[in-house]
Amino acid sequence: MNNIELYSGSVPGSEDWSYPEVEEIPSPPTAIGGVRNVTHPVLIPYIPDPATATGTSIVVCPGGAFHGLAIHHEGHDVARWLQQRGVAAFVLKYRVVHTPVSPDVYAAQMNKMRGLPFEENERHIEEVTRDVRPLAIADGLRALQLVRERSAEWGIRSDRIGMMGFSAGGHVAAYSALMYDATNRPDFAAVIYGALVKNIKVPPRCASAVHGADKQ
16 A cells, blocks of 8 residues: 555645655664655555454554654554554654755764753754644644544544554654544554653643543
8 A cells, every 4th residue: 555645735834845855774783764854744554454453543653853753663663563463553754853864964963962961952852843843743633634534444443543652753642642623533542752741731621531531
């Protein structure tokens, strides 16, 4: 199945982004690769065999400090594991900040950032990613909406659509679980070592849902 564009036409909020996407292939010994400079967010589907399908689906959000996406080990590998167990998985390539195309220049930039004291590093990432984080969350919400809209096509139950995210992807998953409307509400969410999720305010509707679940 082909990748699924989240938006038709120009992408809201980043209409003038035209820089090239960069893919980094995983190689031994770390076997960690990823993708950077995502300007056109897509879903990459992993639909299970109908004979083993459970009807549950999960949008998977890789991490990467909003500078890139660790799309292999926190995306494709996770999605394949879910698919083999009857869960439809959709890897989300969401928008991230613009970084140098050159791998060497990018690596030097990231090493400099990692060398900062913890609190300074945290403040730096928060400042650099301030504008892109709302766009990434918008991509997460649009992904949930799209999966629900096409759930019948993929043999998915519309009331069993969830989201999980790692690190920065956990930030996307957490805020998607708080900022939803009737069309994109996740039925469950898993935040795996979520990044930049602090001073978070839970809306009353979400608190009520949690308390209601506790009583059941």
